[in-house]
Amino acid sequence: MNFCVRGVVAVAALVLFAGPVAAGTPPEDFVQRSVDRGVAIMKDSTLSTAERRAQVEALLGTVMNTRKLALFCLGKAGATASPADIDAFTAAFTAFTKAKYSAQLGGYGGQSLKVTGSVARGPGDSVVTAVLVPPSGVADPDPIKVLFRVLGEGDQLGVVDASIVGVWFGMAQRDDIQGYLATHNNDVAALTARMVQMTADLNAGATR
Numbered sequence: 001m002n003f004c005v006r007g008v009v010a011v012a013a014l015v016l017f018a019g020p021v022a023a024g025t026p027p028e029d030f031v032q033r034s035v036d037r038g039v040a041i042m043k044d045s046t047l048s049t050a051e052r053r054a055q056v057e058a059l060l061g062t063v064m065n066t067r068k069l070a071l072f073c074l075g076k077a078g079a080t081a082s083p084a085d086i087d088a089f090t091a092a093f094t095a096f097t098k099a100k101y102s103a104q105l106g107g108y109g110g111q112s113l114k115v116t117g118s119v120a121r122g123p124g125d126s127v128v129t130a131v132l133v134p135p136s137g138v139a140d141p142d143p144i145k146v147l148f149r150v151l152g153e154g155d156q157l158g159v160v161d162a163s164i165v166g167v168w169f170g171m172a173q174r175d176d177i178q179g180y181l182a183t184h185n186n187d188v189a190a191l192t193a194r195m196v197q198m199t200a201d202l203n204a205g206a207t208r
Contacts, residue, residue, distance in 0.1 A: 009181065017102075025157055026155055027118050027128050027148075027150040027157065028115045028117070028118050028128055030150065030157055030159075031113075031115050031128045031130060031148050031159065032067040032114075032115045032130075033152065034159070035113045035115070035130070036112075038056075039112050041055050041056060043110070053081050053102050056101075056102045057098050057102050062114045066093055066094040067090045067099055068160075068162075069093070069097075069173070070086075070089060070090045070093040070094075070173060071086070071090075072170065073087065073093070073170075073174040073177040073178070074086075074177065074181075074188065075174070075177075075178055075181075076186075077181050077186040077188055077191075078188075080177060080186070081188040085188045085192070086188070089187070089188055089191060089192045089195070090191050092192045092195040092196050092199070093100055093195060095195075095196075095199045096195045096196075096198055096199045096202075097173075099199045099202040099203055100202060101115055103205065107196070108126050109135060110134075110135030111132055111133065111134060111135060112133045113132060113133065113134075113146055114130060114131055114133050115128060115129070115130045116129050116130060116131055117129050118150075121149075123152075124151060124152030124153075124157075125149075125150075126149075127135060127147050127148070127149050127150070128147070128148045128149075128152045129145060129146075129147055130145070130146045130147075130148065130149055131143035131145055131146070132142065132144040132145075132146065144164070144165065145165075146162060146163065146164050147162065147163040148161075148162050148163075149161045149162070149163075177191065180194065
């Protein structure tokens, strides 16, 4: 992954887990406000690296519905796993997801995103399109595009997945997890232990 793409991953991740808003909010406004909030944290020169990471992880953890995504990633294995194994996996998945996306902060170089429109997929289901804006603010004639899937659940609106250069975060995570399970007899406990170790590795790397 090149530096430019790593930078937009850092911003997109903040939007992905920025939190729900009232369902009456236009999805384009929600995504743009979330971008602006994340960029403000990234550009705050008064924050140390540790403080910035802490604020990002706090933002990621405010309302992350990782249980829903964790069950999606588990697929059929989730139907046969014990409730205790599912709870343990969900906790490990949450910690790993936060560590994974906060680790992208090193790729941020002043980029932002500008929302350009949206397409309705159905009632309460939209895909918002945004383009990468370089630090100079000068529009790229062939910008990197980022897509955000925005769903309305009850009286709230939230982003549930994001795609950069054609790769959806949620689907990529599911593919990785399904690949592991396929070679480990669908052992959810083993998967959980693996995710705990990967989280520890990510956190250790962030402190070096």
